[in-house]
Amino acid sequence: MGPSVTDALAAAADAARLAPSVHNTQPWRWVVRGDTLELYAVPQRQLQEQDPDGRLMILSCGAALHHALVGLAAEGWEHRVERPAGEPLAVVHAERHAPADPHAMQRMQLLRVRHTDRRVVSDEPVPPDVRDALAEAARHGGARLHVLNRDQVLQLAVMIEHSGEAQRHDERMRAETDEWVGGDRPEGTGLPDAVIPAELPLTTVAERDFGVTGTLSAGAGHDSAAAYAILYGDGDEPRDWLLAGEALSHLWLSATEHGAAVLPLSSPVELDFTRQALRRMLGELGYAYLVLRLGTADPDHAGPPHTPRLPAEQVIEIEPPSA
Ligand SMILES: Cc1cc2nc3c(=O)[nH]c(=O)nc-3n(C[C@H](O)[C@H](O)[C@H](O)COP(=O)(O)O)c2cc1C
Known part of the structure; x- marks a missing residue:
């Protein structure tokens, strides 16, 4: 046997x-x-x-x-x-x-x-060959990766400001986030305080504000060495989203192998107006599935603890x- x-x-x-x-x-x-x-x-x-x-x-x-x-x-x-x-x-x-x-x-x-690492990234940019490896990994999973240029990063910062603001003012969205975020999460789902920054780092593109003060020491610094990218693809149907998830996992394991830190930022794809704006940023060549911050993890600091399952x-x- x-x-x-x-x-x-x-x-x-x-x-x-x-x-x-x-x-x-x-x-x-x-x-x-x-x-x-x-x-x-x-x-x-x-x-x-x-x-x-x-x-x-x-x-x-x-x-x-x-x-x-x-x-x-x-x-x-x-x-x-x-x-x-x-x-x-x-x-x-x-x-x-x-x-x-x-x-x-x-x-x-x-x-x-x-x-997922919500601490600030180090001052070391992700080397070009690692970026290429991540783009290749995304492609293998059936999606593509568009790394934003400086102007597009500034546009993204404004877009995220708008989507964050819209979500903060929506009572039902706030209540939904509260259900999944904060505390110890003994039931095995959601985000515990330990992986949420105690203070939101000062970055050009804001990290997601979960409305909860966590206990993760996010570190001082900026995101000037971070790269921002859109994971995108040709279709906008459930099967395309499934393939996009496979691509995300493939890319993330490759990033882990190369010491690169990945932070997904999904609030701009959650709202129609910002998702359309992301699509325009892609020159309408594809549908945006997720925004990713890519950076180099600081080798001197242990990462945040694992989230429960x-x-x-x-x-x-x-x-x-x-x-
Ligand atoms: C589709 C998707 C969207 C996500 N969006 C965000 C986000 O907007 N902000 C954030 O801080 N983390 C985001 N995350 C990271 C999740 O919170 C994280 O994967 C989850 O808590 C499990 O933790 P782990 O990745 O450390 O195992 C996202 C992850 C996925 C797969």
Whole structure:
């Protein structure tokens, strides 16, 4: 008997628990059925106010899908993925077992250390070859990365100011953020105080103001060495958002490998007017999925702690084999 395919698929879904998600909502659910793994979105954990179309929910599911594929490859399983339009969002077929290659195992290590870093970035810009590697990683996942020039960064700063302001004045959006942010988060979702800056750093492009004073020491400094980029692609349908999430995960693991820090800024894609403005910034050549701040992490400072995760039993279901 070879290694159990059911165990490998369950382990892959378990690795996917570490994926990034908007407000750490973890809006996914997995079903292991024989030699397949199905991915479903969980609308109960969708941000109804900030993400009414489910863009960021499905993008987060895409990041989880990519994480699961990294986990499966590290177990030595070759696989094939179907992405049907509708539910499930994806079906992973485990096909053949072979010794895992060291690169797959290294990516599994990167997946364990990857995290969102809201501290200020260091004064070291991301080297051009690393930027190229990140753009290439995004492409591999089916999306593209547009790095903003100086004028566009200033436009982005204004845009984020506007989207932040609009969200702060919207009572329902504020109430929704309050549900997911702050405190210890013992239930395993959302953002605990420990990953939220105690004071918002003074940056050209503002970090998201969650309306909560956290305990993370964000450090002094500026974002002048940061690069800002738009993750974008050709379509604006759920399948495109899923692929964008896979691209995000792929890019983020590559960034982790190169010591680059990634901070997603999603408020401008949450509102129609700023999402359209991002599209114009792309010369209407694509649809904006997410804005990313890229910087070099300060090697002398330990990163923020990991955010909590839902227990495996709540997100992974193992169907008994049919008779
Ligand atoms: C689609 C998406 C949008 C996000 N938007 C923001 C954001 O606007 N601001 C922010 O500080 N973090 C943002 N994040 C980061 C999440 O809060 C983070 O992934 C989650 O809390 C899990 O933490 P971890 O990435 O450290 O594992 C976003 C992540 C994703 C996947």
